[in-house]
Amino acid sequence: MVGHDPLSTRVANTLYKMVGSQLTARFRKKAGEETLPGDAVLVENLPGLPSNAVLFLNLIPWDDDEDGTAVQVLRVGINNILTSCENKGFGSVALPVLGAGIAxxxxxxxxxxxxxxxxxxxxxxxxxxxxxxxxxxxxxTDTEASEVFKAFTKNIHSPDQVSTSKRIVLLGKTGSGKSNLANTIFGEAELFATYNSPNSGTTECQTETRTVKGRSITLIDTPGFFDSERSEEDIKPEIMSCITECAPGPHAFLIVLKVDRFTEHEQAVITKILQYFSEDALKYAVIVFTHGDQLPKGKTIQEFVSKNKNLSDLVKKCGSRCHIFDNKYWKNKQQNDYRSNQFQVEDLLNTVDKMVMENSGGYYTNGMLQTVEEEIKKEEEQIKQSSGNMQQEEIRQHAKRNVSNRFLIQLAGTATGALLGAFFGVEALLRLVIKDVKGPELMKYMKGFLIGRAPAAAAAVGAEAAVVATGAAISLTTAALATGVMGGIIGHDAAEGAETAMEAAERAANAVRDKRQSVLRLQ
Incomplete structure (x- = not known):
């Protein structure tokens, strides 16, 4: 209802036609002369209704602010309704699209x-x-509301499936401030390990879950997937760990960049990001800048971004979602100050909420992530049968570790670039990696596909598609895809039977080098 008027909405008038004046009379008796915004008035035992009670909720009109007073009143009211039903011992409640009418x-x-x-x-x-x-x-007849709610609810999981916590993956180059940003979001200074040296940084995935401003948030901090300085083989275990940690898929990717002069080095990071991400994955991405003290006074981060075309293009591909933090100087600023981490955390989480809503309430997923989740579920069932009284969360952690190690062995011969591409949804690379995990028949097909390729392409297999030189595998041209597949096939076959990832990688690397030498001798 609007304010204290029980007949101010269409639903109430429909009920009035069914019950008559007893509806308003019993409401007045129960509510008195006044209710406050957010109050829920419970009226029981109305004749002619197939329910035990009707709740009247005092709301105020929409104020064009997705986190404003009207929304806060709605939140309080919904909680009051649910609590009242719980206290009365009711088994169910039917909620209309509260507040969506013309009033x-x-x-x-x-x-x-x-x-x-x-x-x-x-x-x-x-x-x-x-x-x-x-x-x-x-x-x-309200087809619009029906479609919105159907889309929003279809990916909501119950607690016995996947945790309702929002899974957020932090990505960026070493030194961009990912770990500090994670600490800022959670409000804990030393939860995620941070390093002062530009040559150090996160070397393995770290996952933590906390409640932030009423939301359950899981942050997954990653090594520098986009660092050119690190060996791609070094980061492969961490890519696989990240995939299993966020399976069946992340609700958001935070791509972390520094506010700085945009040089060739920064552009190289952007190029890599766009190379690995699919358009679908970018629908779930937010650009987050750190080192906010470098932002010119009086300017917003959007104004800073607009000055560089490449940066502006990236932000546009991410739905114009863009935020800024400063992990050193903005810690204790007032909540309502733009240059305040408190303000920015709230703003960022609202952006993630809105993005999830726009993405039908779901998370980003693809064939790779779905396959990993299926394997985790199977592993969980096996652990449950032999674990005794192990808690569900502990079972899932064991399952993720086992699946990560098993996949890593299976994928030891696959180019790191292909694994990254599969994670972020580049379809050609996704097929390359999925076939290593799931498809002996597909393996045969891909081998057949490569028979009769030109000698130049065959030579490229040895030179470019080896485990230790993965450039060919991250290109989407036909020839490079073929060489990447061949490198993956050679490595996959060689790694079969290995007991550890290291052993599998060594077998794969030796096999590809041997293949290269035999091709060169034939030439």
């Missing part, structure tokens, strides 16, 4: 976001184990 004017997509977030919070916090059903009731 309150909330956009359907905002109602969906807020309503489902509050229902999930209530589910996670309630002590009772008694089943409680929440229905969303939508008028049959």
């Amino acid at each position: 309150l004017r909330f956009p359907d997509i905002e109602v969906a976001r807020v309503l489902l977030e509050e229902v999930q919070k209530f589910e996670q916090s309630r002590a009772s184990k008694t089943p409680f059903l929440v229905r969303i009731t939508i008028h049959p």
Whole structure:
């Protein structure tokens, strides 16, 4: 209802036609002369209704602010409704698209976001184990609201499936400030390991989960996947670890860059990012700048980005999602100050919420991530049968480690660039990696595909597609794809039977070198 008027919305008027004046009379008796925004008035035992009670919720009209007063009142009201139902021992509640009518004017997509977030919070916090059903009731002619809610709910997982925590992967070059950013988001100074040396940095994936501003957030800090200084073989175990940590897929990628003069080095990082990411993956990406003290006074990060075409193009590909932090000088600034980490954390999390909503409430996934999740599930079942009283979270961690190690051995002969491409959804590279994991038949097909290739392409297999030189595998040209596949096939066959990733890598590298030598002798 709008304010204290029980007949101010279409739903209430429909109920009035069914019940008559007893609806308003019992409301007045229960509510008195006044209710406050967010109050829920419970009216029970109304004749002629197939329900135990009706709740009247006092809301204020939409104020064009997705985190403004109107939304906060809606959140409080939803929580009051659910708590009232719980206290009364009801088994279910039916919620309309609260506030979306002509009186309150909330956009359907905002109602969906807020309503489902509050229902999930209530589910996670309630002590009772008694089943409680929440229905969303939508008028049959309201096709727009119906589509919004269907899209938003289709990827919501229950706690016994994948954790409801939002999985966020931090990506960037060593020294960009990924680990410090993770600490800033969680508000814990030393949770993620940080290093002062430009030659150091995160050398393995670190995953932590915390509650931030009412949201469960899982941050996955990664090594410098886009560093040209590191051997691609060195980072392959960490790519596989990252894939298993965020399976069945991340809700967001945070691509971390420094506010700095945009040189050839920075452009090289952008080039690599665009090389590995698919357009679909960029729909789930946010550009986050660190070292905000370098931003000229009086300027926003959007204004800074607009001065460089390449940077501007990247941000546009990411839906114009762009934020800025300073992990050194902005720590203790006021909440309402743009140059404040408190302000930016809230703003960033709102952006992630909105992005998830725009992506139908789901996470980014592809064939590689789905395959990994399937294997994790199988591994979990095996561990459960022999683990005794091990907790679910511990079971999942064991399963992820086992699957990561197993895949790493299987993929030891696959080019690192192909593995990265598969993670971020470059389809040609995805096929290359998936075939190593799942497809003996596909292996035969790819071998057949390469029979009769030109001698130059065959020579390139030895020279460019080896485990230790992966440039060919990250190109999307037909010839380079063929050589990358051949390198993967040679390495895959050689690695079969290896007991560790290191042994598999050595076997694969030796096999490709031998292949190269035999091709050169034939020439």
